[in-house]
Amino acid sequence: MSDTLVFGTPPLPAGRPAVGDPCLLLGPVQLAPGGPADPLEPAPAEDLRTHLDRLGPRPTGSPALMTALDEAHLTGQGGAHVPVTAKWRRALTGRGPLTVVANGAESEPVAAKDGTLLRQRPHLVLDGLMIAAEALGAERAVVWLHGDDHGARQALLAALRERPWVLGHPAVEILDGPVHYLAGEASAIARAVHGGPALPTVRRHPQPGAPRTLVHNVETLARVALLARGQAPTGTRVLTVLGEGRAVVEVDARTTFADVLVDLGWTEAPQAVLLGGYGGMWARWARVAHLAVDESALAAEGLTLGAGVIAPLGAWACGVHQTAGLLGYLASMSARQCGPCVFGLPSLAEGMTALAAGRSGDGVARLLADAAIVEGRGACHHPDGATRLVASAVSTFADDVAAHAAGRPCGAGDIAWPGVDS
Amino acid sequence: MSRAPAVTMRLRVDPVACEGVGLCAQVAGRVVELDRWGYPVIEAELDARGVKAAQRAVRACPRRAMWLEEADTLR
Numbered sequence: 331m332s333d334t335l336v337f338g339t340p341p342l343p344a345g346r347p348a349v350g351d352p353c354l355l356l357g358p359v360q361l362a363p364g365g366p367a368d369p370l371e372p373a374p375a376e377d378l379r380t381h382l383d384r385l386g387p388r389p390t391g392s393p394a395l396m397t398a399l400d401e402a403h404l405t406g407q408g409g410a411h412v413p414v415t416a417k418w419r420r421a422l423t424g425r426g427p428l429t430v431v432a433n434g435a436e437s438e439p440v441a442a443k444d445g446t447l448l449r450q451r452p453h454l455v456l457d458g459l460m461i462a463a464e465a466l467g468a469e470r471a472v473v474w475l476h477g478d479d480h481g482a483r484q485a486l487l488a489a490l491r492e493r494p495w496v497l498g499h500p501a502v503e504i505l506d507g508p509v510h511y512l513a514g515e516a517s518a519i520a521r522a523v524h525g526g527p528a529l530p531t532v533r534r535h536p537q538p539g540a541p542r543t544l545v546h547n548v549e550t551l552a553r554v555a556l557l558a559r560g561q562a563p564t565g566t567r568v569l570t571v572l573g574e575g576r577a578v579v580e581v582d583a584r585t586t587f588a589d590v591l592v593d594l595g596w597t598e599a600p601q602a603v604l605l606g607g608y609g610g611m612w613a614r615w616a617r618v619a620h621l622a623v624d625e626s627a628l629a630a631e632g633l634t635l636g637a638g639v640i641a642p643l644g645a646w647a648c649g650v651h652q653t654a655g656l657l658g659y660l661a662s663m664s665a666r667q668c669g670p671c672v673f674g675l676p677s678l679a680e681g682m683t684a685l686a687a688g689r690s691g692d693g694v695a696r697l698l699a700d701a702a703i704v705e706g707r708g709a710c711h712h713p714d715g716a717t718r719l720v721a722s723a724v725s726t727f728a729d730d731v732a733a734h735a736a737g738r739p740c741g742a743g744d745i746a747w748p749g750v751d752s
Numbered sequence: 753m754s755r756a757p758a759v760t761m762r763l764r765v766d767p768v769a770c771e772g773v774g775l776c777a778q779v780a781g782r783v784v785e786l787d788r789w790g791y792p793v794i795e796a797e798l799d800a801r802g803v804k805a806a807q808r809a810v811r812a813c814p815r816r817a818m819w820l821e822e823a824d825t826l827r
Contacts, residue, residue: 667767668768707793
């Protein structure tokens with residue numbers, strides 16, 4: 331294989347999990363570019379009977395399950411990839427009443443894997459939630475959704491109606507969060523499930539008896555439900571790929587980025603891909619084309635796919651211009667609580683916009699200095715997503731950055747991405 | 753003689769509570785400086801004099817946005 335992708339070679343047939351192998355989705359779906367994860371064509375949903383025929387009864391959760399979770403190296407699929415058992419052990423150190431949350435409020439404008447999973451296999455997610463709640467002795471089990479995600483709510487309600495006989499303790503609550511980028515942030519959810527505003531916060535002095543909240547991404551819990559049944563890890567990754575619309579696919583984690591795009595019908599190599607979403611990172615296509623989408627393989631390269639979002643940028647586009655638009659979006663989605671975020675993110679967006687317009691002079695250094703000063707200073711990691719985006723854009727689009735810094739205005743066309751004013 | 757070994761302390765700010773008043777940087781300039789928007793940037797490592805300064809910053813903050821904690825406390 332060459333350094334750059336040669337499209338036109340036949341796609342490898344091994345892109346998808348083989349029939350019968352453990353997997354999460356029932357099938358791939360195509361979606362509109364933004365909004366909730368409602369598929370363009372009706373997609374299958376699994377009822378309780380099919381779910382039980384396929385997997386057998388749900389085992390009861392117990393702390394002994396942590397061995398299996400450790401052996402599977404299960405990490406959080408919401409984007410941060412924290413080992414699941416690390417969160418369980420931390421939750422077990424407290425004494426206050428515990429709430430376990432299945433977080434289905436995926437907020438990256440492009441991301442739709444969690445919404446797709448909830449629509450296709452609600453029982454698998456509910457199983458994982460109940461198993462975690464039982465294992466940790468939780469008093470409440472909550473599914474947290476964006477307020478506008480009617481499709482996911484309907485799928486969950488239908489699933490809950492099918493399983494009254496497993497209604498035990500705790501009963502599953504479905505809570506609607508705000509329709510906001512930060513509605514899926516863990517500390518915001520922890521406040522909201524206890525009646526507070528859904529805003530990120532800093533825990534100052536953890537009290538031993540204070541209420542505990544454990545937030546897991548819904549895909550993470552679906553994986554818990556499979557592992558608890560003694561299944562091998564799926565070896566798959568669920569991805570949302572942005573093109574003219576969005577595709578949600580489950581692929582063998584050894585599949586390369588090139589094969590993912592070829593399988594989705596791409597015939598031309600992009601210049602770069604945005605990994606993980608708007609709060610993610612850029613990487614040159616030549617760097618990732620032949621890398622597997624497996625998270626640990628990416629981590630070895632200093633990359634992460636976060637919650638599995640891949641947004642390719644066409645060769646004709648300007649990454650600097652596109653990044654300016656993304657930063658404007660991120661600035662607009664600040665919770666407006668922390669000074670470094672309230673002032674820092676607009677500053678980063680303005681700096682990148684000025685650079686794209688060829689009027690920033692030596693503004694690149696200032697841009698990077700602003701990013702460094704903002705890093706790590708919010709109550710949540712929202713500003714850190716923006717600073718990582720800036721740093722990765724400056725290195726990924728180094729040629730464009732240099733040309734713009736020398737005064738060349740942007741002549742590239744606009745790429746409309748969901749939520750981004752270009 | 754029987755005093756417990758010194759614990760490394762860290763100055764923390766709650767960025768939600770902080771309104772960028774800036775008194776902390778005035779009373780504890782050796783451990784707090786302000787960014788260009790007026791919000792505190794805190795020295796990571798506190799020596800003994802740094803701890804004294806940090807205590808002044810904690811007391812001075814009108815928003816009660818600062819506190820001292822042991823450095824190995826989980827965030």
